[in-house]
Every structure is written in structure tokens, then in C-alpha cells.
Amino acid sequence: MADEAEFDDFVVARSQALIRSAYLLVQDGGLAEDLVQTALTKAWFVWSRIEDPEAYVRRIMTTTATSWWRRRWVRETPAELPLANAPAAAEIEDLAEGQDVWNALGRLPRRQRAVVVLRYVEDRTEADTAHLLGCSIGTVKSQCSKALAKLRLDSSLGPVVDERNLP
Amino acid sequence: MNGPDLRFLAERASALDDRTFERLDEVHARIAASRERRRIGVAVGAAGLVAVLAAGVAILDRGGRENSPAPAPKPTETATVGAGAGGAPARGTCWAVPPKAAVEPTDYFDDSPEVPCSQPHTTETVATFTLAEATEEEADARGGTCYDVVGEYLNIDNESWIHWAAAWYLPSKEQVAAGESWARCDAVIPGPWWSPTGEHAAPARTLTRSALDLADEPPDDLWTCLAEPPTSEQPTIPCDRPHAYEATGTLAALGGISTYPSADVLRAEAQEDCTPAVPKRLAGASVIAGWDPEEGWHSPVLHGVCFVYRANGELLPPR
Numbered sequence: 001m002a003d004e005a006e007f008d009d010f011v012v013a014r015s016q017a018l019i020r021s022a023y024l025l026v027q028d029g030g031l032a033e034d035l036v037q038t039a040l041t042k043a044w045f046v047w048s049r050i051e052d053p054e055a056y057v058r059r060i061m062t063t064t065a066t067s068w069w070r071r072r073w074v075r076e077t078p079a080e081l082p083l084a085n086a087p088a089a090a091e092i093e094d095l096a097e098g099q100d101v102w103n104a105l106g107r108l109p110r111r112q113r114a115v116v117v118l119r120y121v122e123d124r125t126e127a128d129t130a131h132l133l134g135c136s137i138g139t140v141k142s143q144c145s146k147a148l149a150k151l152r153l154d155s156s157l158g159p160v161v162d163e164r165n166l167p
Numbered sequence: 168m169n170g171p172d173l174r175f176l177a178e179r180a181s182a183l184d185d186r187t188f189e190r191l192d193e194v195h196a197r198i199a200a201s202r203e204r205r206r207i208g209v210a211v212g213a214a215g216l217v218a219v220l221a222a223g224v225a226i227l228d229r230g231g232r233e234n235s236p237a238p239a240p241k242p243t244e245t246a247t248v249g250a251g252a253g254g255a256p257a258r259g260t261c262w263a264v265p266p267k268a269a270v271e272p273t274d275y276f277d278d279s280p281e282v283p284c285s286q287p288h289t290t291e292t293v294a295t296f297t298l299a300e301a302t303e304e305e306a307d308a309r310g311g312t313c314y315d316v317v318g319e320y321l322n323i324d325n326e327s328w329i330h331w332a333a334a335w336y337l338p339s340k341e342q343v344a345a346g347e348s349w350a351r352c353d354a355v356i357p358g359p360w361w362s363p364t365g366e367h368a369a370p371a372r373t374l375t376r377s378a379l380d381l382a383d384e385p386p387d388d389l390w391t392c393l394a395e396p397p398t399s400e401q402p403t404i405p406c407d408r409p410h411a412y413e414a415t416g417t418l419a420a421l422g423g424i425s426t427y428p429s430a431d432v433l434r435a436e437a438q439e440d441c442t443p444a445v446p447k448r449l450a451g452a453s454v455i456a457g458w459d460p461e462e463g464w465h466s467p468v469l470h471g472v473c474f475v476y477r478a479n480g481e482l483l484p485p486r
Contacts, residue, residue, distance in 0.1 A: 012187055012191060015187055019180075019186075020181060037194050041198055101172040102175070117176075146383065
């Protein structure tokens with residue numbers, strides 16, 4: 001079945017990248033796995049009608065992650081899903097400093113977090129980010145602006161946020 | 168945020184185990200399970216009514232019916248969020264529905280005037296649904312989905328909450344007679360009334376801007392302040408005067424539960440979830456959550472609206 005083969009190829013080729021984004025979005029390995037699998041499952045049922053599978057799946061991921069009523073975003077751990085391993089603390093240099101930015105990212109509203117992840121961590125253009133999130137470039141700009149303003153004010157990151165390296 | 172910060176985030180995400188092939192198997196298992204659920208007709212869209220309770224808003228009791236979960240739309244049907252089709256209004260269309268009718272609609276066939284969103288209005292279309300037949304039953308079946316899309320439109324989540332609701336309407340009777348068959352799903356901001364059971368609402372507020380992303384930075388007059396604990400039904404009071412309880416604009420959530428938690432468990436959860444949201448100007452204030460009531464609670468997750476207050480009974484200063 002052509003559709004199923006294409007779907008499987010997509011999962012094999014792209015799901016690990018999706019997991020990385022999801023992990024930054026929800027900051028929990030198990031939830032990230034759950035989020036991606038949920039999005040992929042939804043995509044399967046409309047696969048033949050999707051023009052850009054990755055954009056579609058990312059949109060579902062973002063809207064699902066920003067949906068406050070979804071049970072997945074409370075502190076339960078899906079028992080049936082093996083947890084992905086977060087990296088050991090000792091493996092990361094400058095852990096304390098990195099942990100600060102991790103925590104600050106986690107304090108952003110999820111939609112702003114999604115924009116920051118796509119724009120800055122994945123280094124995507126505003127247009128690409130807007131396409132992947134299903135919103136306008138203006139929305140990407142405003143969400144970025146709000147996110148950076150919040151990061152600037154985040155006491156854990158210090159008084160000055162260095163934006164020199166930001167695109 | 169600088170270069171090392173971004174590298175840290177990228178490296179941390181890259182260090183996740185590669186579970187690609189296990190994931191593929193698990194996704195196919197989910198697809199099979201989902202197919203089976205669809206085959207036996209399990210409702211999948213009833214979460215909207217849970218959202219209603221979680222938001223602490225009025226359940227829009229159309230025509231005085233019980234607030235039972237609406238049946239889900241057929242799986243193949245989805246909300247249209249772009250330009251309306253077949254005469255249906257486009258997303259972002261604003262309406263001057265009478266304020267009382269916007270929160271307690273009794274007539275599904277709406278002929279309220281369309282107005283620019285910069286002009287006073289009470290509802291805003293977020294999505295439209297194509298119906299096989301323009302009936303109240305068909306429209307009600309989309310109620311759960313309507314709540315989902317309105318929540319997304321307002322950008323409601325655990326970290327950004329305002330008092331909100333959704334309403335759904337059929338075309339005017341003249342349009343239906345002309346062959347139009349759709350339902351529109353509108354965002355509504357209820358008036359100044361707090362109802363923990365979600366049974367009552369004050370007439371809808373009049374806005375002069377689009378409700379898109381309204382929860383991101385809500386205007387001051389949409390903030391919720393109370394004179395009494397959020398466990399009781401009461402009018403809200405303006406936050407620019409001293410008040411006893413002030414919403415933090417966030418939600419507490421307790422998940423993975425099959426029975427309604429004890430008061431002790433809810434207090435502990437509110438303490439954990441709401442405390443980080445206490446504003447700096449109210450440092451040291453206590454927290455409490457207005458939880459979804461047990462009656463009408465259907466979901467494995469329970470939500471509460473976070474409030475701050477002074478345990479010694481002193482009023483909070485104007486916001």
C-alpha cells in the first residue's frame with residue numbers, strides 16, 4: 001500500500017527530528033514521545049490529503065501541546081510508553097548555565113516556546129516557522145518578540161540577554 | 168539567550184535515544200487502536216465540555232437541555248478554519264449578538280449583524296462546520312470540537328487563562344431556507360460572574376478587538392477578581408479596586424485520576440501548581456484553586472483556576 005509505505009518512510013526519516021522539537025517544547029522525554037506519536041497517528045488518517053506532512057505533523061504537535069485541557073500535559077507519565085532517556089547531567093558542559101536557559105524556556109507559554117525552538121534552536125526562517133506552525137509571519141514575529149521580552153526579564157538568565165547571535 | 172544557550176538546548180535534545188523503529192511500531196499500534204475506537208463509535212470529541220468546567224465558565228445550555236457530553240462529530244468531518252464555504256462566515260468574523268443571547272442562546276438560528284471586529288461585538292467566528300442538515304442536533308454534535316478550537320484561538324493553556332466560552336449557531340432561517348447548511352463556532356467572553364459549576368453566566372462582554380490570542384495579554388478588565396472564595400457562585404469585582412481573591416491567569420491540573428480527589432489532595436495540588444504564578448507584587452500571598460466540581464466531571468484530568476489571597480483576611484491591593 002503506497003500510502004502506508006510513504007507514511008513509514010516519513011516516520012523513519014523525520015520522527016527523530018520531530019522528537020527533538022517536541023522534547024524542547026514539553027521538556028519531558030515521555031511526553032515528547034507521546035506528543036509525536038499522537039501527531040503521527042492523527043496524520044495517518046488524513047495522509048492522502050496532506051501536501052506537506054512535516055508541516056502538518058508539527059502543527060498538530062504545537063496545537064496539541066498548547067491545548068491546556070489535554071491530559072498529557074499534567075504530571076502523569078504514560079505507563080505504556082518507555083521513557084526516552086534525557087542526557088545525563090554530567091555529559092553536558094556548563095550544566096548550571098544551560099539549566100537556566102532550559103528552565104527559562106520552560107517558563108514561556110508553549111506557543112512562544114514553539115516559535116523560539118523553531119526560529120532559534122532549529123534556525124528556521126520566519127516564513128518557514130510560520131508555515132510549520134500554520135500561522136502568519138506577523139504572528140511569528142510577535143510571539144518571538146514576546147518570548148524574547150520574557151527571557152530578557154527572566155532573573156535566572158541574568159539582566160542582559162545576548163541577542164547578538166540571534167538571526 | 169546566546170550561542171552557548173542555543174547549543175545547550177540543541178545538544179540536550181539531540182541526546183535523546185533514537186527509538187525510530189520502536190516508535191514506528193507504536194504508532195501503528197495506535198493507528199490500529201484508533202481505527203477500532205472509530206469502528207465501535209466511541210466518542211472522541213467530548214473534551215470540550217470538560218474544557219468548559221475547567222475554564223470555570225457557563226456551559227451554554229442550549230434551549231434548557233441537560234449539560235451532557237455532546238456526541239462527537241463523525242471522524243471524517245473537521246472544522247473549517249479558513250474562509251467559510253457555502254455561505255458560511257470566515258474565521259475572524261465578528262457579530263453583534265445580543266449579550267444575553269450570546270451566553271444563554273435559546274435560538275440556534277442567528278441573524279445578528281456582522282460587524283467589524285474594531286466595533287462593539289460579542290462573538291467572533293473561529294470555525295465553521297458543514298452539516299448534513301441545519302438542525303440543532305447536528306450543531307450540538309460539534310459543541311465539543313467548538314470548545315477545542317475556540318480554546319486554541321484564544322490561546323488558552325495552563326499558563327494563560329481568562330474567563331472564556333464558546334457558542335455555536337446555525338445560519339438565519341432565511342439562509343437555511345435558501346439551502347445553507349453549516350454551523351458557526353464562536354468565541355465568547357462571559358460577563359462578570361463567577362460560577363464554579365459553570366451553570367450560570369452574566370451577559371457576554373462587548374469587545375472592540377479580535378479575540379485571537381486574547382489570553383496572551385488580556386486587557387485588565389478581563390482579569391478575574393472575587394470577594395469570596397472561588398468555591399462559591401458570585402459576581403466578579405473589578406481588579407482595580409481592593410479585592411480578596413485575584414486570578415493568577417493560570418490553571419492547576421491533576422491528571423491520571425479515576426475518582427474525584429479529596430480536599431487535601433486538591434489543596435496540595437493547588438499549592439504546587441499555583442504558587443509559581445503568584446505575582447511579585449503579591450509575594451507571600453496564599454494560593455487556592457477553583458476546581459472543576461465533582462458533578463459533571465468526566466475526564467481523567469481535573470483543572471482548577473488559580474487564585475491568590477491573603478490568609479489573614481486582608482484585601483489585596485488593586486491590580
